[in-house]
Amino acid sequence: MITRRLFRYLIPHRKALIGVILLLFIATAAELTGPLLIKVFIDDYLIPESFPRSPLMWLGGLYLGLHLVSVVFQYLQQFAFHRIALAVVQQLRLDVFEKVQYLGLSFFDRVADGSLVSRITNDTEAVKELFVNVMSTFIKNTVLMIGVVVAMFLLDAKLALISFILLPLIFGLMQWYRRLSFHVYQVIREKLSEINARLSESIQGMGVIQAWRQEQRVAREFAEINEQHYQANIKNTKLNSLLLRPAVDILHIATGIVVLTYFGIGVEQSAVQIGVMYAFINLLDRMFEPVNQMTMQLSFLQQAVVSVGRVFELLDENELAPSKKGEDHPRINSGRIAFENVTFSYDGKTNVLQDITFVAEPGQTVALVGHTGSGKSSIINLLMHFYSIQQGRITIDGHSHETFDKEELRTKMGLVLQDPFLFVGTIRENIRQGNDALSDEDIQQAAELVQVDSFISQLPKGMDEPVVERGATFSSGQRQLLSFSRTMALSPKILILDEATAHVDTETEEKIQKALNRMRQGRTTIAIAHRLSTIQDADLILVLHQGMIVERGTHQELLAQQGLYHKMYLLQQGMERAVG
């Protein structure tokens, strides 16, 4: 099943693959002609002791020439194999990566980052091993064995019949080993991962272990698994010794005995050709080497199959990002946002939003306040169409927000996230965000709007200053301003702000606030606010508690209500007094 699916990746390379196998046949044929030539030499020239110069030169030249051909083709064939294998792995990687791009945020909520990264990189790397080593070894050696059998038939058809017994025997041995070792391998892998899990747990929990003086018990329990792992390894070694190389070697010797008997008994009937005997023994040597190589790959095969399984599992994931509905292509012109009785749950059990209704008229600012977990971020997640809503409706300029093209939503709605995540690249690239419609002028203007231009011009390379991972060389305030400018570069109609809680110095804080005020001008703004002082001029403040809007109004109205907002305000006043 998995193998078949994997082989489908080879289809685009079928021509190259046929070419490789052709190369392989030529190389093998050339290689195996060698012993046949030596046979001719022994029987026709050496035994009769006649050495005509020119035929011998021919023979020697042919031998060396064929050998050279075989070697060159071997090289070409091996390299070509690598190329195909690497291309397959690249395609697989691209497929997985692309798949992940279009998965919904709900998927990322569920799956740990680390395991996802490892599936895209490490597991596909294991597939590379499978193609480069396992598959090439099997194909190459199968061809070689076929070649040997053909050469044997050319030499002595009767004796070559022995291969009909030999081949099924070898094949059976390998199958048998695979069946037996599968279980042992699994045990070794399980025990090893148990050992690693135990060790890493012991490292992380060492404080607890020491505090409760359980070092000896932990050591004892570890020793037990360590011992089980050792025993499994021993068992595997025994199995390998019984069925792999030693077994193949005894088969080799047994075949040798049969061949010698054949010639030894045949000696009375006719003059045995010594050359045939030499070539036969030489061919036998060549037949058993591939067998050993193949058996060595069996264990890799089993490991790779597990990795491939994990990659396909990810490829089959169907938790896609919500898609656009309907055939229309509505436009966002004025930027009126309306939530109508929206109820939402991430897991289908507990509602994180309940019956949310509000309207943001064009150009207005609506602020969302509430403590952690009250549902502020969920409102933004829904508005951005990161998740599908289950009940109620969100409209933008009168159209359901699910009917807009992704492109329209993304260019007209500017989202500023709490975490100003910057990408590796240059500052210009970070502001442009791959939108080639933006001119350098637009980018400069965006930087000026949020007043980060003076900071940028002070950098040695200005706009082309490189940004390291997550922009770690810039301060958090600088990162925040840069993330503002990348949003403003699109000059969106609607602004969505998830206010940063990062600690910045007062001067930067002032800059950020100024920038935010300028950004909001002429735009509908939905803002999550942690500092109530920043939203006193909002047109509407929604106070959220446990997914519900519990208070609404302007700053003054809410203070007059003496409710939750009032208490929050007092609390922050107190905090600010304490800090100041």
Added chain:
Amino acid sequence: MSVFRDLWWYFRQEKRSYMLGVFFLLIVGMLELIPPYVVRLVMDAIKQHTLTTERLLLWLGMMALTGIVLYFLRFVWRLFIFGAAYRLAKLLRRRLLDHWSRMSPQFFHQHRTGDLMAHATNDVQAVQGTAGEGVLTLVDSMVFGGIVVTLMVTAISWKLTLIALLPMPVMAIAVAYYGKWMHERFRIAQAAFSDINDKVQENISGVRVIKSFGREERERDSFALLSQEVTQKNLAVAKIQSLFGPTISLIAGIAFFLAIVFGSRFVIRGEMTIGELTQFTMYLGLLIWPMLAFGFLFNILQRGRASYDRIRTLLAIEEDVKEGEDAIATPASGDIQIHIDSFTYNGAHTPALQGVTLTVKKGETLGIVGRTGSGKSTLFKLLMREADITDGAICIGGFSLNDYQLSALREAFGYVPQDSFLFSTTIRNNIAFANPKASQADVEAAARMACIHEDILTLEKGYETVVGERGMTLSGGQKQRISIARALLMDPEILILDDALSAVDARTEAAILSQLRRMRQGRTTLIAAHRFSGIEHAEQIIVMDEGRIKEHGNHEQLLASQGWYAWMYQQQRLESLIEQGGAQGDHTPFIQVPHSTP
């Protein structure tokens, strides 16, 4: 080779296995020379028409016997040598764990889990490889290769040996060069691979930004570019890697050719029989492996050497807290007297604690509050002797901490940290961690006190639920309560709750603390908390700030003094009102401070 010297202690320890293993390996090497010899005998007999059935049977019998003995010996040496190598891996892993068990938290701050794990996995694996395959390839390449060549020289023809082996050094040199090139290119390929790793990491961490800016396609394109790069770099590796096989094949082919060409001359001149020539070419075939093994050997030894050095360096780190010669073995008990003039962490510039002096009587409760980083946890760490006090002393029951054996000291404490760590075993085993023999009734009693019993019962498998299994997630508060139950089961002389209820809601916290007050009569409890409601009832409360005691007294005294404590207390009351959704209609003025007396 020096890694063999470093591992000598182990070879000596496993003298029997290695000696027998190598001995059998050598016998195998010699027996392997017999089949070609039999082939030669038969061939020559056929040629000279002297072959009789008896002779043939004798020779073939010899060959069959060799085969059987070989099979048996091959089985045995593998078991001896590989078995010993596996035992070394087992031993090293155990030593690493033993070593870590003696290390203080300092050590675990300095060494990341990933680093330590790399020692126990990759490095142990590499050393195991040296002690197994390393020994094997050494014997194979040096000894077996030597035997074959000796035999070719003495038993067949030294002249032919010299001629046939002429191209072999070329192979050795070529393979060595390929190895060097490949290593370089492989490093570049690995760097490219780690680039795509970083890229994927960035992509997944930044998924929200990507989605809100519609960067998906651009991301895909830049990934495609990087991945193309990896492919290119790997192709460069493949170019060299593909050279190995053909080169060996080329050289071996030339060697065969030389052997046949010159061998035939010897045959004609009568210096050699045709059978001997065949035997000779078969020996040539046997030589290819030792040649290759020689190449592998250096690789294996290099890896083993680096890994074994890393393991040794790690194991050489000594514990920074040591016991005195005749330390007290009875568990610490009694009043706690703290007198710290100053304490500075290793490598830090500013002291973490300064002028902390107080006495906690046996049976009392001490509350500690203060901002993050004010020194609360440091005080606990010193108390449990995770680090030694530089200037000052802490005494329990009149004896300095340093006078106790570490285990006697630790036995007195029950420590519950904020980041409660649970092991991936059943909840029952987690609670009974310090006393695996505890009865189910005791475990449940501890769980009830920690207000987690009911939560556990709602789980499908109850106390037998395995922590951290798929789909099984405990909330932070539940984890904290389980780790409190773990401490309560032991009923320690001194219980330390280091902000251990931070993720538990206020009502449950109050319930747990009132249970604690009831159960822990006569025993000492130290509580650090953010929420003041948890420490209101303590006999003493200290407010820590920048490593110093800023305020000290009981709840009433501190409120009356109108300092930081009193102000924070009001703020917290306000906060808890907001958390409860404002508690409509509650018009209690905030400034007045109501309190209950215990």
